[in-house]
Amino acid sequence: MPRRQPSSESHEPASIDTTGGPLRLLSGPAWLTVLLVCAGSFFLIMLALSIVNDRGFLAMWRMQSEVVHLVHDIRQIEGANGELLRTIERLRHDRNYIERLAREELGLVRPEELVFEYVP
Numbered sequence: 001m002p003r004r005q006p007s008s009e010s011h012e013p014a015s016i017d018t019t020g021g022p023l024r025l026l027s028g029p030a031w032l033t034v035l036l037v038c039a040g041s042f043f044l045i046m047l048a049l050s051i052v053n054d055r056g057f058l059a060m061w062r063m064q065s066e067v068v069h070l071v072h073d074i075r076q077i078e079g080a081n082g083e084l085l086r087t088i089e090r091l092r093h094d095r096n097y098i099e100r101l102a103r104e105e106l107g108l109v110r111p112e113e114l115v116f117e118y119v120p
Helices: 029-052 057-093 095-106
Strands: none
Touching: 029 057, 057 095
């Protein structure tokens, strides 16, 4: 391939049209305005995503509310379990409690007892 000879013509750098043409560069406050609008838009988009995302603020708030309800339910269940454990212990060791339950809930009586029923 033949080499090109350097030309003796001087080449001036291409000038940029700053008179309002399609390739006009921003300068001064206009550039700052565009930068602030872009940064603000980015910030608002990130804020919106952090709120409505599946791991965002609203989801965390819902989960925290669910945790409060579950803790309340757990405390109620633990209280009921405590009552059941006390009942189990009484059934294992308290003969009077067993007799009272047999009389009240099953209607049992001792062989020497008489039962009187009142019909209103």
